[in-house]
Amino acid sequence: MRHSFHVRVGPVSFRIGSAWPEPIRQLRALYRDYPQDVGVPDFTVRLAPSRPWRRWVRPSVMIEGDYVIPDAAPLPVAHGLLAAEMGMNLQMAMGQRRFLLLHAAAVARDDRAIVMTGESGAGKSTLAALLQARGWRLMADEFVLLEPSSGLIHPFPRPVSLKNGAIDVAAAAFPDAHWGPLMRDTPKGAIRHLVPMPDGLAAGEQPARPVLLLFPRFGLAAEQRPVGAGEAFVRLTQASTNYVILGERGFAALTGLVRGVTRAAIDYPDVETAATMIEALW
């Protein structure tokens, strides 16, 4: 492709090619503090025009790569960074075999990690991002990588995709943070990517042992309940994109995870409350 960019996030390397320079320029700026890996990439994403003339006329981006969604709607080139991020997620979701992938966020202190999972919109990205201001390093947003052989969580500290109101909240909490461009009117509203704090990036290759599995829900009065291992297991199989593909390795990894951690569902009205509840569970 005409323009390209290589980057390593935790143990995974990506190559992103683009027909336009702008998405690559934005990626270089967003990922400026990540290793710019130029070896053979684990995954390739291509941002290509939806029709040849769409490179110039109302440019619109199709996400291509090792894996594609055939009927995905193209995005305007102004959202090219979002397309690249979606493409990276797609390659991971479809192609990752080394780790059990959980749709979740994770934070850690030293070598002990908390995995937070839940439905989209439950607030786990925002909570994970804001916990960075309270002594936690961000290990992952979107995808948590569980290594079947060791039971450890490996960091995958991609920029956190924050939406709408969460953008201003995080901007106030981290005035010196490094951000991607604000993208308005995406299919999910306004989106802006927050690069994890330096401690999260510096520990980008340090795995941690999961000790707490949390099912947080934002916007409700503070409440906490234990979650049975069976329920946690079912919810995590649903939150994994490659559980079935990994077969027995996935089964052993997931049953080992839910049996080895404290499990709790928490409802919280604000991050302060959530942080207090987490400290008590921790």
Add this chain to the structure above:
Amino acid sequence: MSATRYRAPPAADVVLADLDELVAVFHRASGITHLVAPPVPDLLAAMAARWLTLDDLEREFELVDGDRDGLAAMLDEMAIAGLIERA
């Protein structure tokens, strides 16, 4: 007509993991995960690589005045799920 017989896979062909009150069963032949409650794990162990009838199972578990219809229904469900064979 002979009685219906049931057989579970050999113990080495399933992996069991206790999850509090439930048990996760990984069936190696199909790659399918089942989440089951007692007494299914006990039934799987009793029937592992052995053809047994309802009478055999009642004797094995000493089910006196047991819920024979309930047991038959459970075995049928396990057969439909692919956890055991029925012949």
